[in-house]
Each structure stands twice: as C-alpha cells, then as structure tokens.
Amino acid sequence: MLDAAASEIRLQGLGATLNDIAAAAGVSxxxxxxxxxxxETLLLELAHSRVDYFRAGIEANLDPADHSPGRFTRAYIRAVLDPSQDKAAAMNSVCLLAQLMVDPAISAITREANEWLMAEFRADGLPDELSVFVVAAADxxxxxxxxxxxxxxxxxHRLERRLIxxxxxxEWWTSLPWEEHS
Amino acid sequence: MLDAAASEIRLQGLGATLNDIAAAAGVSxxxxxxxxxxxETLLLELAHSRVDYFRAGIEANLDPADHSPGRFTRAYIRAVLDPSQDKAAAMNSVCLLAQLMVDPAISAITREANEWLMAEFRADGLPDELSVFVVAAADxxxxxxxxxxxxxxxxxHRLERRLIxxxxxxEWWTSLPWEEHS
DNA sequence: GTCTATAAATGGATAGAC
DNA sequence: GTCTATCCATTTATAGAC
Structure with missing residues (x-):
C-alpha cells in the first residue's frame, strides 16, 4: 500500500488523490x-519509511572488515552510486522525498536525517576538505x-571507484599544491 | 506575477491554488x-522562465578573456557555487523545478535543458573523467x-575554488595512479 | 484590466452495509 | 477489513459588472 502511494506521488506529486493511490493499491x-x-498520516508514514530505507541502505554497505578512516563515507558512496544496488528504488526515494518536502512536518524529518548524515561524515576521520568534495560528488x-x-x-561506476x-x-587530495590561478 | 507564483509553489508545491498565487501577487x-x-499555462511559463534564468546565469559567468579548455565548466561552477550570486534565487529555482517536474510537459523542458548542458560539457575540452567528477561535485x-x-x-567557497x-x-586528476584498493 | 459571483467538478473524510 | 454512498469544503474556470 505504501508502495502504491510512493509510485503515485512520485508520478503526480502531492496532487495524487486518495482515489489514485487507492486504485494503484487495488483497494477503494x-x-x-x-x-x-x-x-497527512499517509504522507508522514511514507516519508518515514523512505528515510529509514535510505539509512538502512547505507548501513548495509558498511564493511565489517573496514576500520579505517572513511569507512562510513565509503558505505555512503556505495549506497548512492553502486550500480548493483537497486537504482530505480533509490531514485524513487529521492524524487519522492523532493515532492513530499513541501509538507513542513516532512521537511523536518529530512532535515533531521541530513543532520545525522553530516555528523557521521564529520566523525568519519577524513580531512574535512576532502569529505566535502567526495560527498558532494556522490550527491x-x-x-x-x-x-x-x-x-x-x-x-x-568509474566515478564510484575513484571516489572510494x-x-x-x-593525501592525493590534501597534498595538491592548491593555489589561485593567476 | 510569475514571481508570486514561484514563491507560492516553492512553498506549497503544485497544491498552491490560484487563490494563493493571486493573493501573493496582490490581485484576484x-x-x-x-x-x-x-x-497549466501558468506553470509552463513559470518553468520556461526558470530554465531561461538558469541558462542566463551560466552565460553571465562565461569569462570573455578565457579561451582555454574548461571555460564553460568554470562558468557553470561559478553560476552554481559562487556565494556572490544570489543563492536564494538559485535554490528557489531548483526546488521549484523539482516540484514542477511532475508535469510531463515540464519535465520535457528540463530534460531538454539538461541535454544542452551535457552537450556543452562534452564540447568543453576537459578529459571526460575529470568532467564527470567536477560537474557532479558542483551539482x-x-x-x-x-x-x-x-x-x-x-x-x-573553498569547494568552488578547488573545482575551478x-x-x-x-593533469592533477588524470595522472593519479588510480588502482583498485586491495 | 480587474473585480465579484457563480457554475461545475473534484477533493478528503465519514457512515453504514456486508 | 473492505466496499458504496454521501457530505462538505475547496478548486478551476467562466460570466458579467465596473
């Protein structure tokens, strides 16, 4: 049922009516x-389920054998870019949440998820300036x-491998002789 | 009037009614x-104006004195990241278009704009693998x-300067000894 | 050109049968 | 638990006064 709502809202935005959603789910x-x-309740549950799905996707990509700095960032990159992940599902989540965000209660949820992400990145042990860069590229x-x-x-896929x-x-990044181009 | 529509739709999504928009514009x-x-006509015109605005923003950042490979990419980076640009306006365009995209006629417009962008990047003279990377980071x-x-x-701002x-x-990028981490 | 009033349709939500 | 039928509010769009 949430799946039906997800696909309808992704296609029609918040304009999707309860009728549309019900029809897609095969009920009245x-x-x-x-x-x-x-x-409103439906939308909230939907948003929660997508955010949870997103977080679970990252956690599923954490490598248990990996304890080096950047561990979380690598899981994030894989979750977002690895072609073997269900790309369609991920994209649906993004488009869907973009639609749902107009609801203040829902944008609060995504903002909170975003803060969790940022905190994880900061705690991941990579130089800040590299982290900004790699995460932005993945996004x-x-x-x-x-x-x-x-x-x-x-x-x-090539981008994914290079980011990882x-x-x-x-040091490849931080030791580059950055300077303003004259 | 289009401005009022833009701000209402960005806040409320497509659910913004003609009443809301009219009130925000100060008319009935x-x-x-x-x-x-x-x-529908209003939404289409709105989408067109935002896409045009986006393209104009890039073209305004083209450096007339710059004829080196990467010229267009640099303009793009500046348009998207330079803090001196009106960031709020740019963000509004992004959120707004994300809302409008559910209309098929409008998603055709953004798709076309996107293809124009891709063509410009391909013709910009940067190594493909660097281009993918830099553009993704800016986005x-x-x-x-x-x-x-x-x-x-x-x-x-630091990200912007490094990307440029x-x-x-x-060569900093392409000559790195890329290899799979064992 | 801009307004008010209204038509025509559709939305979300409830009530009650099965 | 799911359906049909219905209520009420709201929405787009039109008609006509000013």
Missing part, C-alpha cells in the same frame, strides 16, 4: 482510509538523474 | 486568469541544500 478509497486515518551524480538525464552506468579510492588516499 | 483570481488562460553542493542543510558559505583549480590542471 474507503479501504485505504481504514489504514491511514488521513492523507551530484544522483541529482542529475532527477533532471531527466539518462543514467550512464559505466561513468557512474580518494577516501583511501586522502 | 479573476485578474490572474486574465493573464494566464489556465493553471551535489546545491542538492544538499534541498534536504534542509544549512548552507556553509566558507566550505562552499582542477579544471585548470586536469
């Missing part, structure tokens, strides 16, 4: 409202999909 | 519908803002 509006007391690769770009698996390699060799 | 519903024959920095992160100007520096020194 009355049947739907028996489980969720209101549309950006998923963001483009939102705008209708066709996913390019080989480019994504960077987390293993932070 | 009838007055609003005199200018836009339907809500990601704006994407996080969508999830409610507080913007960190100094981190963003990378486009000037692609």
């Amino acid at each position: 509006k009355g049947g739907l409202l028996y489980h969720f007391s209101s549309k 950006g690769a998923t963001a483009t999909l939102m705008w209708g770009a066709r996913p390019d698996l080989s480019r994504t 390699e960077l987390t293993w060799r932070p | 519903k009838g007055g609003l519908l005199y200018h836009f024959s339907s809500k 990601g920095a704006t994407a996080t803002l969508m999830w409610g992160a507080r913007p960190d100007l100094s981190r963003t 520096e990378l486009t000037w020194r692609p």
Whole structure:
C-alpha cells in the first residue's frame, strides 16, 4: 500500500488523490482510509519509511572488515552510486522525498536525517576538505538523474571507484599544491 | 506575477491554488486568469522562465578573456557555487523545478535543458573523467541544500575554488595512479 | 484590466452495509 | 477489513459588472 502511494506521488506529486493511490493499491478509497486515518498520516508514514530505507541502505554497505578512516563515507558512496544496488528504488526515494518536502512536518524529518548524515561524515576521520568534495560528488551524480538525464552506468561506476579510492588516499587530495590561478 | 507564483509553489508545491498565487501577487483570481488562460499555462511559463534564468546565469559567468579548455565548466561552477550570486534565487529555482517536474510537459523542458548542458560539457575540452567528477561535485553542493542543510558559505567557497583549480590542471586528476584498493 | 459571483467538478473524510 | 454512498469544503474556470 505504501508502495502504491510512493509510485503515485512520485508520478503526480502531492496532487495524487486518495482515489489514485487507492486504485494503484487495488483497494477503494474507503479501504485505504481504514489504514491511514488521513492523507497527512499517509504522507508522514511514507516519508518515514523512505528515510529509514535510505539509512538502512547505507548501513548495509558498511564493511565489517573496514576500520579505517572513511569507512562510513565509503558505505555512503556505495549506497548512492553502486550500480548493483537497486537504482530505480533509490531514485524513487529521492524524487519522492523532493515532492513530499513541501509538507513542513516532512521537511523536518529530512532535515533531521541530513543532520545525522553530516555528523557521521564529520566523525568519519577524513580531512574535512576532502569529505566535502567526495560527498558532494556522490550527491551530484544522483541529482542529475532527477533532471531527466539518462543514467550512464559505466561513468557512474568509474566515478564510484575513484571516489572510494580518494577516501583511501586522502593525501592525493590534501597534498595538491592548491593555489589561485593567476 | 510569475514571481508570486514561484514563491507560492516553492512553498506549497503544485497544491498552491490560484487563490494563493493571486493573493501573493496582490490581485484576484479573476485578474490572474486574465493573464494566464489556465493553471497549466501558468506553470509552463513559470518553468520556461526558470530554465531561461538558469541558462542566463551560466552565460553571465562565461569569462570573455578565457579561451582555454574548461571555460564553460568554470562558468557553470561559478553560476552554481559562487556565494556572490544570489543563492536564494538559485535554490528557489531548483526546488521549484523539482516540484514542477511532475508535469510531463515540464519535465520535457528540463530534460531538454539538461541535454544542452551535457552537450556543452562534452564540447568543453576537459578529459571526460575529470568532467564527470567536477560537474557532479558542483551539482551535489546545491542538492544538499534541498534536504534542509544549512548552507556553509566558507566550505562552499573553498569547494568552488578547488573545482575551478582542477579544471585548470586536469593533469592533477588524470595522472593519479588510480588502482583498485586491495 | 480587474473585480465579484457563480457554475461545475473534484477533493478528503465519514457512515453504514456486508 | 473492505466496499458504496454521501457530505462538505475547496478548486478551476467562466460570466458579467465596473
């Protein structure tokens, strides 16, 4: 049922009606409202389930044998970029949450999840300036999909490997002779 | 009037009613519908104006004195990350378009804009693997803002300078001894 | 051009049969 | 637990006064 709601809202945004959702779930509006007391409740549960799914995806990618700095960041990169993960599901979550965010109660949920993420990154032991960079690159690769770009698996995979390699060799990044270009 | 529509839709999503928009614009519903024959028309014009604004922002950041490879990419990075640009306006465009995208006619517009972008990047003379990386990092920095992160100007600015520096020194990137970590 | 008033349709939510 | 039927509020869009 939440799945049906997810796919309808991703397609139609918050404009998706209880009728649409009920139809997609194969029940009637009355049947739907028996489980969720209101549309607002439905949206909130949906948002929670997606955020949980997102966090679980990261945790599932934590390598138990890995105890080096950057461990969490590597799990994040894999969760977001690894083609073997269900990409469609991940993208759905992103687009869906983008739609749901207009509800203040829901944007509070995503903001909280985001703060958890930031805290994990800060505690991950990578130099801050590398961390900013690597995380931004991983995020950006998923963001483009939102705008209708066709996913390019080989480019994504190469990016993933390089980002992970960077987390293993932070000195490659931090020791570059950065200077302003004249 | 389009401005009022933009701010209402960004706040409420497509659920924003003509009444809300009219009130925010300081006119009545009838007055609003005199200018836009339907809500659909209003949304389409709004999407067009935002996409145009986005492209104009990039073109305004093209450096006339710069004829080196990566010229377009540098303009893009500045348009997206430079704190001196009106960040609020840019963010509004992103959140707004994310809302509007559920309309198929509008997602066609953003998809087309995205293809234009990709073509420009490909023609920009940077090694493909560096280009993927730099563009993703720039995109990601704006994407996080969508999830409610507080913007960190100094981190963003440092990221911007490093990305631009990378486009000037692609060899820093391409000559790294990439290998799988064992 | 902009307003008010209203038409026509649809939305969310409730009540009660099965 | 799921359905149909119905209520009430709200929405888009139109008509016509000013």
